[in-house]
Amino acid sequence: MSAYSILEAYLEQPNVWDEMFSAEGIRPPYKNFVSAIENLPPVEMTHKDDLAKKLFMSQGITFTVYNSGEGIEKIFPFDIIPRIIRNEEWKLIEAGIKQRLKVLNVFLKDIYHEQFILKDAIVPADLIFSCPAFLREMMNVNVPFDIYTHIAGVDLIRDSDGSFYVLEDNLRTPSGVSYMLENRSITYRIFPDLLPKNNVLSVKDYPDLLFKNLINIGRQNTHDPTVVLLSPGIYNSAYFEHSTLARLMGIELVEGRDLVVDNHKVYMKTTKGLQKVDVIYRRVDDEFIDPLVFRPDSMLGVPGLYWAYRKGNVAIVNAMGNGVADDKAIYSYVPDMIRYYLNEEPILKNVPTYQLANQEEREFVFANMERMVIKKTNESGGYGMLIGSAATQKEMDTFKEDILKDPRSFIGQPIISLSSTPCYINGFLQPRRVDLRPFALYGPDGIDIVPGGLTRVALKEGSLVVNSSQGGGSKDTWVLA
Amino acid sequence: MLSRVAETIFWLGRYMERTNGMLQVIRTSYISSQDEVSDYSWQPLLLTYGNLKKEAVKGLDESSLLIFDQLIFNRENPSSIFNNVTTSRENARAIQDHITKEVWQCLNDYYHAIRDVQLEKQIKFADPISVIDNLIKYCFLYTGTMDMTMPRGEGFTYLNIGKFLERAVLTTDVIRIKLSEINYELEEQEEAPEWKYLLYSLYGYEQYFKIYRGNFKPEFVLQMVLQNTFYPHSILYSLEQVDLYFKRLRTASLPASYQEVEFIIGKTMNAVKYRKIDSFEPGEFNKYLLELRSSLFQIAQSFSKNYFGIS
Numbered sequence: 001m002s003a004y005s006i007l008e009a010y011l012e013q014p015n016v017w018d019e020m021f022s023a024e025g026i027r028p029p030y031k032n033f034v035s036a037i038e039n040l041p042p043v044e045m046t047h048k049d050d051l052a053k054k055l056f057m058s059q060g061i062t063f064t065v066y067n068s069g070e071g072i073e074k075i076f077p078f079d080i081i082p083r084i085i086r087n088e089e090w091k092l093i094e095a096g097i098k099q100r101l102k103v104l105n106v107f108l109k110d111i112y113h114e115q116f117i118l119k120d121a122i123v124p125a126d127l128i129f130s131c132p133a134f135l136r137e138m139m140n141v142n143v144p145f146d147i148y149t150h151i152a153g154v155d156l157i158r159d160s161d162g163s164f165y166v167l168e169d170n171l172r173t174p175s176g177v178s179y180m181l182e183n184r185s186i187t188y189r190i191f192p193d194l195l196p197k198n199n200v201l202s203v204k205d206y207p208d209l210l211f212k213n214l215i216n217i218g219r220q221n222t223h224d225p226t227v228v229l230l231s232p233g234i235y236n237s238a239y240f241e242h243s244t245l246a247r248l249m250g251i252e253l254v255e256g257r258d259l260v261v262d263n264h265k266v267y268m269k270t271t272k273g274l275q276k277v278d279v280i281y282r283r284v285d286d287e288f289i290d291p292l293v294f295r296p297d298s299m300l301g302v303p304g305l306y307w308a309y310r311k312g313n314v315a316i317v318n319a320m321g322n323g324v325a326d327d328k329a330i331y332s333y334v335p336d337m338i339r340y341y342l343n344e345e346p347i348l349k350n351v352p353t354y355q356l357a358n359q360e361e362r363e364f365v366f367a368n369m370e371r372m373v374i375k376k377t378n379e380s381g382g383y384g385m386l387i388g389s390a391a392t393q394k395e396m397d398t399f400k401e402d403i404l405k406d407p408r409s410f411i412g413q414p415i416i417s418l419s420s421t422p423c424y425i426n427g428f429l430q431p432r433r434v435d436l437r438p439f440a441l442y443g444p445d446g447i448d449i450v451p452g453g454l455t456r457v458a459l460k461e462g463s464l465v466v467n468s469s470q471g472g473g474s475k476d477t478w479v480l481a
Numbered sequence: 482m483l484s485r486v487a488e489t490i491f492w493l494g495r496y497m498e499r500t501n502g503m504l505q506v507i508r509t510s511y512i513s514s515q516d517e518v519s520d521y522s523w524q525p526l527l528l529t530y531g532n533l534k535k536e537a538v539k540g541l542d543e544s545s546l547l548i549f550d551q552l553i554f555n556r557e558n559p560s561s562i563f564n565n566v567t568t569s570r571e572n573a574r575a576i577q578d579h580i581t582k583e584v585w586q587c588l589n590d591y592y593h594a595i596r597d598v599q600l601e602k603q604i605k606f607a608d609p610i611s612v613i614d615n616l617i618k619y620c621f622l623y624t625g626t627m628d629m630t631m632p633r634g635e636g637f638t639y640l641n642i643g644k645f646l647e648r649a650v651l652t653t654d655v656i657r658i659k660l661s662e663i664n665y666e667l668e669e670q671e672e673a674p675e676w677k678y679l680l681y682s683l684y685g686y687e688q689y690f691k692i693y694r695g696n697f698k699p700e701f702v703l704q705m706v707l708q709n710t711f712y713p714h715s716i717l718y719s720l721e722q723v724d725l726y727f728k729r730l731r732t733a734s735l736p737a738s739y740q741e742v743e744f745i746i747g748k749t750m751n752a753v754k755y756r757k758i759d760s761f762e763p764g765e766f767n768k769y770l771l772e773l774r775s776s777l778f779q780i781a782q783s784f785s786k787n788y789f790g791i792s
Contacts, residue, residue: 060589243577271788
C-alpha cells in the first residue's frame with residue numbers, strides 16, 4: 001500500500017481538458033507547484049484551507065446576506081490551489097482580448113452614430129433595435145476619447161481540444177477584480193515563497209492603471225479632475241469591491257444621494273458645500289443611473305446625470321448603453337465585426353451561437369436540446385439559463401414555450417465542456433470546471449490587461465455553472481513569466 | 482469631505498465611545514451589586530440603556546443574567562452593546578475608504594467576537610467580569626489602532642469630535658445614574674458607596690485619591706468629574722477636546738457654519754467651567770445636568786445642520 005498522496009483521488013475525465021494533467025502526466029507549468037505540496041501531510045493542507053477562510057473573514061472580505069432581519073456574513077468561496085497559465089497562452093489571450101475590445105468599442109461608436117455596420121448589413125438592424133440595452137438616448141453622444149468600454153471582464157473558457165473560446169464580453173459594470181487582488185494576497189500568506197519561486201507575474205498594478213485612465217479621461221475638461229466611484233451602497237453584494245477600489249485609488253466613494261446636478265454640472269455634497277465632479281466610475285447599472293431619463297423609481301442614481309453627461313460636463317465610466325455590444329444574441333456577430341472593421345481574423349474563437357429568432361436555427365436547437373445550453377440574451381449571473389444535458393423534459397418544454405413567445409430574447413449554444421483544474425476538497429485534489437475572466441482597461445493611452453484575472457470554479461462535482469450566485473467559487477490565477 | 486462620510490465617521494466615534502463607557506458602567510454596577518451595597522438597584526442603568534418601560538425594568542431587577550442579556554446581547558434593544566458594535570461596524574463599512582485597513586479589521590474582529598455564541602455561555606456559566614473585560618479590551622485595541630494608524634485629516638477630526646462629545650454625554654449620564662441611586666441627596670449621603678462607584682465607572686478612582694489624598698467629599702468628586710481638565714473623563718476635558726478638534730476644521734468650513742457651531746461649543750464649555758460646585762440648592766443639581774445634556778445635544782444638532790447637510 002503506497003503512502004497517502006494528495007493526488008490519489010484525481011480521476012481522469014473523458015473529453016475534458018485538464019489544466020494540470022495530460023496523458024503524459026503533470027503539465028510543465030504545474031510541476032513546481034505540485035512538487036511543493038504533494039508531500040505535505042493532509043493536516044497541513046487543511047490548516048491552509050482554514051487559514052484562508054479565516055483571513056477572508058477577519059479582513060471583512062465578505063458580503064452580507066440579509067434574511068430574517070439579522071445579516072449573515074458570507075465569504076465568496078475560495079479554493080487554495082491556484083490556476084496556472086503559461087506565458088505563451090497568456091500572450092494569445094491578451095492579443096485576442098485587445099483585438100476584441102478595440103472592435104467592440106468601434107462598434108459602439110458606430111452604432112450610436114452613423115451605423116455603417118447596419119447599412120452594410122453585417123449585423124441585422126432589427127437585432128440592434130430590439131435589444132433592450134440599446135439606448136436611443138446615446139445616439140450622437142460624443143464620449144471622451146471615443147472610449148466606451150473602459151473596463152471589460154471578458155469570460156473565457158477552454159474546450160476539450162485545449163483552445164480558448166470567448167463566452168461573454170462583459171462591457172457594462174463587470175465585477176470580480178477585487179477578488180483577483182485579494183486572492184493573490186491570500187495565496188502568498190498560505191504558500192510562502194511559492195509565488196517568487198514560480199515566477200508569477202504580479203497583478204498589483206491594476207488600481208494604478210485604472211486610476212491613471214480615469215484621470216486622463218477627466219483631463220479632457222480640466223487640469224486636475226475630481227474622480228469618484230459611484231456605488232449603490234453597503235447593501236450591494238459587490239460593495240466590498242467598490243470600497244476596496246476606492247481606497248486603493250484614493251478616490252471618493254459616493255452614493256447617488258451624495259451627488260447633485262446643477263446647471264448640467266455634477267457636484268458632491270461636502271462639509272464645505274458643493275464640489276464639482278469630473279469623472280464618475282459608476283457601479284450602478286444604466287437603468288438606475290438617472291431617474292429622470294431611465295427608471296423613475298430608482299433611488300440609486302442622480303437626477304439630471306444623463307444631461308450633464310450628454311453635454312460633456314462629466315465623464316461616465318463605463319459609458320451608458322454598452323449593453324448593446326455584449327448582448328448574447330449580438331455576440332455571435334463579433335467575429336464578423338472583427339473582419340468588417342479591422343480586416344483581420346479573430347484571434348479568439350466564439351462559441352457557435354444559434355439565433356432562436358431564426359426559424360431554421362430554432363428548429364435545429366429544439367431537435368437537439370439535450371446537447372444545448374439555452375440562455376436569455378439579457379440576463380447574467382447564471383440566471384435564465386437551461387443546460388440541456390441536465391434538464392428534465394418538463395423544464396425543456398417550459399423553455400420551449402417561453403422561447404416561442406419571445407424568440408429574440410434567447411440564444412442556443414452547444415454545451416462546451418469547460419476545462420477542469422484541481423481543487424482542494426475534503427483532503428484531496430479533485431477536478432472541478434473553471435472559466436477565466438481577465439480584466440482589461442481601455443484608456444486614452446491604449447488597452448492594458450494585468451496578467452491574471454479571476455478564475456471562477458464550479459465547486460459542485462460535474463457542474464458547469466461557475467457563477468457565484470449559483471454556488472461557484474474562485475481561485476488565484478497565476479500567469480508565469 | 483462628503484457630508485455623508487463626515488456624519489458616518491462622527492457616529493462611528495460616538496458609538497465606539499458609548500460601547501466602552503457602557504461596558505465600564507455595567508462592569509462597575511455588577512461589582513457593586515455583588516460587593517457591599519445591599520438592595521442594589523439596576524433601575525437607573527436599565528432606564529438609561531435598557532430601552533424599557535418602567536414596569537418592564539422592575540421584573541429584570543432581580544437577576545444579573547437577565548440584565549446582562551438586556552444591556553449586552555439583546556438584538557431588540559437598540560442601545561445594547563451588540564447593536565452598538567454592529568452599527569459601528571456597519572458605519573465603518575460605509576466609509577471603509579476613509580479609515581485604515583487596520584481600524585476596519587479591528588472593528589470587524591469585534592463584530593465577529595460579539596456574535597460568538599460562546600460569549601453568552603461564558604457570561605452565564607463562568608465569570609461575567611472576564612467577559613466584560615474582554616469586550617472592553619476590544620475598545621482599547623480600537624482606540625490604540627485608530628491613534629497609531631489614522632492620518633490626521635478631516636476623518637480623524639470628525640471621529641474625535643464624535644468620540645469626545647459622546648464622552649461628555651456619557652459622563653453626564655453616569656453622574657445622573659449614580660446620583661439618582663442616592664436621590665441626589667448630595668450632602669446627606671456623604672458616606673454612600675455610590676460616590677466611589679461613580680469614580681470607578683468613569684475610570685477616576687485612582688486619580689481622585691492621588692489628587693485629594695484620601696479626603697473624600699462629594700463636592701470634590703463632582704469638581705473632578707465636571708471640571709478637572711487633567712482627568713480625561715471630565716465633562717470639561719471632553720468639551721475642550723471637542724473644541725480643539727473642531728478648530729482644525731476652520732479652513733475646511735463655510736464661515737457661517739463654523740461660527741454657529743463655535744458659539745454653541747463655547748457657550749456649553751463656559752456653563753461647565755464657571756459653575757460653582759458648592760452653590761447648588763437642593764434639587765438644583767439634577768436640573769443643571771439635564772440642561773447640560775440638552776446643550777450637548779444642541780452641539781450635535783448644530784453639526785448635523787451645518788456640516789452633515791441635515792436640516
